[in-house]
Amino acid sequence: MKLTSKGRYAVMALVDLARFDNINPVSLRDISLRQGISLDYLEQIFSKLKKNEIVKSIRGTQGGYVLNKNPNDIKLTNIFHAVDEKVKTVQCKKESKKGCNGKATKCITHNLWDELEIHINTFFENKSLKDLLTNNKETRV
Amino acid sequence: MKLTSKGRYAVMALVDLARFDNINPVSLRDISLRQGISLDYLEQIFSKLKKNEIVKSIRGTQGGYVLNKNPNDIKLTNIFHAVDEKVKTVQCKKESKKGCNGKATKCITHNLWDELEIHINTFFENKSLKDLLTNNKETRV
DNA sequence: TCTAAACTTGACCATTTTAGTCAGGTATGT
DNA sequence: ACATACCTGACTAAAATGGTCAAGTTTAGA
Numbered sequence: 001m002k003l004t005s006k007g008r009y010a011v012m013a014l015v016d017l018a019r020f021d022n023i024n025p026v027s028l029r030d031i032s033l034r035q036g037i038s039l040d041y042l043e044q045i046f047s048k049l050k051k052n053e054i055v056k057s058i059r060g061t062q063g064g065y066v067l068n069k070n071p072n073d074i075k076l077t078n079i080f081h082a083v084d085e086k087v088k089t090v091q092c093k094k095e096s097k098k099g100c101n102g103k104a105t106k107c108i109t110h111n112l113w114d115e116l117e118i119h120i121n122t123f124f125e126n127k128s129l130k131d132l133l134t135n136n137k138e139t140r141v
Numbered sequence: 142m143k144l145t146s147k148g149r150y151a152v153m154a155l156v157d158l159a160r161f162d163n164i165n166p167v168s169l170r171d172i173s174l175r176q177g178i179s180l181d182y183l184e185q186i187f188s189k190l191k192k193n194e195i196v197k198s199i200r201g202t203q204g205g206y207v208l209n210k211n212p213n214d215i216k217l218t219n220i221f222h223a224v225d226e227k228v229k230t231v232q233c234k235k236e237s238k239k240g241c242n243g244k245a246t247k248c249i250t251h252n253l254w255d256e257l258e259i260h261i262n263t264f265f266e267n268k269s270l271k272d273l274l275t276n277n278k279e280t281r282v
Numbered sequence: 283t284c285t286a287a288a289c290t291t292g293a294c295c296a297t298t299t300t301a302g303t304c305a306g307g308t309a310t311g312t
Numbered sequence: 313a314c315a316t317a318c319c320t321g322a323c324t325a326a327a328a329t330g331g332t333c334a335a336g337t338t339t340a341g342a
Contacts, residue, residue, distance in 0.1 A: 041303085
């Protein structure tokens with residue numbers, strides 16, 4: 001299962017973006033400074049977000065990024081999928097004709113992981129960027 | 142987030158164990174052969190399961206492992222915890238006095254990960270080894 | 283009592299993934 | 313024209329993963 005900093009950064013950056021892009025495009029530099037994420041790394045992440053049509057880019061001076069959809073329509077599933085965070089619990093090779101063990105059977109626990117995957121994905125499908133904006137203001141420790 | 146082969150192997154091995162330990166202790170060698178998991182690796186895993194009192198060991202010829210509890214009382218949470226599969230989504234340092242960013246605030250998405258963690262853990266707390274035994278027989282592909 | 287089966291422990295390691303950095307671009311508003 | 317900001321691909325140090333290897337100890341049974 002992969003769920004690492006890259007996905008977290010993507011979400012953080014998009015929440016940041018969603019807050020400011022009403023006025024102007026938001027530069028990665030600003031996000032970098034506000035969120036404490038390396039600029040170079042952000043560029044990699046936004047390249048993928050753009051390919052997946054979650055953000056639009058505006059080049060040149062005063063350029064930056066803006067959301068390409070309504071925050072309510074950007075689900076966490078979309079974000080993670082875009083940055084290759086695979087919510088995949090184990091590598092039971094589904095596509096292969098053989099089972100997970102190289103035998104002709106599914107491994108004992110196969111169904112369990114399927115269930116878990118559904119459980120987690122449901123969570124992400126029901127959460128949108130908007131939910132994060134309204135419920136999760138940056139709070140003091 | 143960590144949820145890898147080690148946890149999967151642990152669950153597979155315990156399901157295997159639960160099926161056979163009514164009669165005799167089950168040797169790791171047998172589990173290794175049946176489940177296709179390296180014997181040496183199983184030893185590492187069972188060492189941890191034993192420390193966490195999930196299994197008992199019986200040394201010597203005809204020895205092996207047996208469950209230390211009723212399958213109904215062994216929740217997946219216990220198993221994952223035992224083998225250090227941390228169902229922890231991101232490294233927001235909770236214990237530190239500082240926030241996740243090194244700033245004095247929680248990061249924007251902090252609550253999200255907390256929610257997710259609870260969501261996943263709930264799943265695992267409600268699943269016992271017994272559930273796997275009854276619902277998930279090894280099935281043909 | 284001897285021996286083989288099975289547990290026990292700890293060191294070691296190749297590969298892959300992660301979380302970036304670096305070095306060069308290209309586009310465009312002013 | 314030039315500074316700002318996007319764009320792209322190569323590279324890499326460190327950590328995690330998924331093991332292997334070696335050298336034991338314990339004990340049932342012949």
